[in-house]
Amino acid sequence: MKDSRSTNLSLKALTETRSLILGGAFTPGERVSEPFLAQRLEISRTPLREALATLAQEGLVERQASGRWQVCSYSIQDITDAIEVRGTLEGLAARTAAERGVSQSMLITCRQTLTRLDALMGLSGPDNFELYVHLNAEFHSWMAAASGSQILIREVDRVCRMPLASPSSFLTGQEDSAIFRKSLLIAQHHHWAIFEAVEAREASRAEALAREHARLARQNLNLLMAGDPPARANVPGLSLVKS
């Protein structure tokens, strides 16, 4: 079957391999050979190698000295550290946005996103939850964009792609847990506070809030690891965490 947008087998390789790894198709530390994966994805090695090199930059695979690819493994500490890095960068973004000021239209956009999130609070159901994850991601990328710093946008984006460091990492699959739902309320309170701080040019406050906001993810991670194993089953990337 030929893809109508025929080009970009590299992209196919990238997204499909990423899904496989985050979905737990390999055990952490497992070696993956190019021919094996190429056959599984039904493409040749050339675009696959390009995708693997990208995934190495994302921290999902690494090259052994011999050249073989190996799926990365992470400790809980690594995840915690990654979340702290994200919080720090988002803090810098919020501070910079507050210092430099944000255009009216960007403020309006954000207010709309947050209002839509408000409307979602207390509602349940998978559709609402999916929308929550989407709007949440939108707020976080707004924060980066509001800084106006190209490199900051890029680096925030990069650290969010690290397994389990993104803003919604620990939400998927937990929509029915009361304690997680409570954390959504607190998160939304943070969102508005960050927005107001940026709007009011309160740079220091914006930074501190964004940092603290990221630490909710750390708390959710701890809850998840302390809770029942079944709750962990569907969290993408959690299979890469060892020990």
Next chain:
Amino acid sequence: MKDSRSTNLSLKALTETRSLILGGAFTPGERVSEPFLAQRLEISRTPLREALATLAQEGLVERQASGRWQVCSYSIQDITDAIEVRGTLEGLAARTAAERGVSQSMLITCRQTLTRLDALMGLSGPDNFELYVHLNAEFHSWMAAASGSQILIREVDRVCRMPLASPSSFLTGQEDSAIFRKSLLIAQHHHWAIFEAVEAREASRAEALAREHARLARQNLNLLMAGDPPARANVPGLSLVKS
């Protein structure tokens, strides 16, 4: 002619292409074709493509929608932003190191580095200057390592590879300028203060100092741009700065 260390044409492609770009062999925004570059480096397109993909992650080249490679161009603001990101990440590293504590042996290592830097203060000559750059880099990578956070080590390393964001970007070629030499003294004072704060577990102070320390680079950048054009001639990567 066969290379004795035959492997790693990719690495050769990476380092040589990086040198070419930072050395100003291309104008910012210039399009570079793979066959052209492959012929120039006397390798095939396969390892070259891998190297270019890496350089894209480093922010030296980017892919156009059509697939062609294009040398990136930067504004002064981009450089300033990159320096601020580096300072923020190094600040997080210093804070984390202070909070978690650093082993005796790492403290000793750092003290030795700083003592050797002390001995260099006031001395001149190209050899001493080269040594300064080396020891300076050593201190900065110590700071990242002292945090114990793998992802932080990786991200600091990455942002240092951005053109003109590394700790020694604006030093090369300026060894004879009195004002630059004075900034070395201040930098060294910062180094010791950061070290002492980490050793004394003064986390907040360590973070603030590391942030401020990075801003010396911003100051040097401003001096450089305000000064005579000849002073800018030999600064690697400065050819990528536009307007």
Next chain:
DNA sequence: AATGGTAAAACTGTATACATTTTTGACTAT
């Protein structure tokens, strides 16, 4: 002179071949 169209040239994306290196696994000696 400026614009638009078209064919040739050049380039990118991908597959594949092949040389070299690494891994595997069986076999031998201790």
Next chain:
DNA sequence: ATAGTCAAAAATGTATACAGTTTTACCATT
């Protein structure tokens, strides 16, 4: 059984061929 050796199998690194796409350059038209 354990360790060591060595040949076969498999994997990686690199070059190259080729299809499809983009760019270039030239020519005709306004």
